Amino acid sequence: MTAASDYVLNQTMLRIKDPEKSVAFYQDVLGMTLLDTYDFPDMTFCLYFMGYPQTNVPEDPSQRAEWVFSQTGLLELTHNYGTEAIADFSYHDGNQAPQGFGHIGLSVPDVQTACDRFDSLGVTYVKRPEEGKMKGLAFIKDPDGYWIEILSAKGLRDLILN
Numbered sequence: 001m002t003a004a005s006d007y008v009l010n011q012t013m014l015r016i017k018d019p020e021k022s023v024a025f026y027q028d029v030l031g032m033t034l035l036d037t038y039d040f041p042d043m044t045f046c047l048y049f050m051g052y053p054q055t056n057v058p059e060d061p062s063q064r065a066e067w068v069f070s071q072t073g074l075l076e077l078t079h080n081y082g083t084e085a086i087a088d089f090s091y092h093d094g095n096q097a098p099q100g101f102g103h104i105g106l107s108v109p110d111v112q113t114a115c116d117r118f119d120s121l122g123v124t125y126v127k128r129p130e131e132g133k134m135k136g137l138a139f140i141k142d143p144d145g146y147w148i149e150i151l152s153a154k155g156l157r158d159l160i161l162n
Contacts, residue, residue: 018143033052123140
């Protein structure tokens with residue numbers, strides 16, 4: 001046991017332009033659950049915590065907040081008030097120059113089946129599974145242009161070991 005053995009990677013934060021579009025994308029396209037929302041009107045921003053809960057989400061707000069901040073692998077979508085009303089506003093996606101943040105990754109049972117579903121939903125691709133040197137994985141974009149890698153554990157294992 002180490003001093004950090006009780007640490008948990010709780011969240012990755014992405015700034016979003018329009019919470020209505022982004023929350024819908026993560027719920028309807030990627031199947032995440034909106035676990036809780038925390039609004040800070042005095043500081044003009046709101047946080048949306050998305051994830052795949054493995055247990056029931058507590059009803060009591062105090063218990064739910066403590067539960068949210070003890071989960072692993074959540075996505076924190078941060079909306080700064082007013083950005084949705086600015087037509088040409090966008091956040092840097094990290095993949096344009098200068099490069100920085102790259103992507104988040106989502107493991108699915110079957111990449112092609114997931115992509116067939118994404119096709120029916122009109123999702124924008126950066127890379128399809130059959131394209132490029134790394135076959136069998138895809139990259140899609142969320143409403144703010146952030147890249148999401150779509151992979152399968154077995155498919156990546158086979159790619160790495162070959």
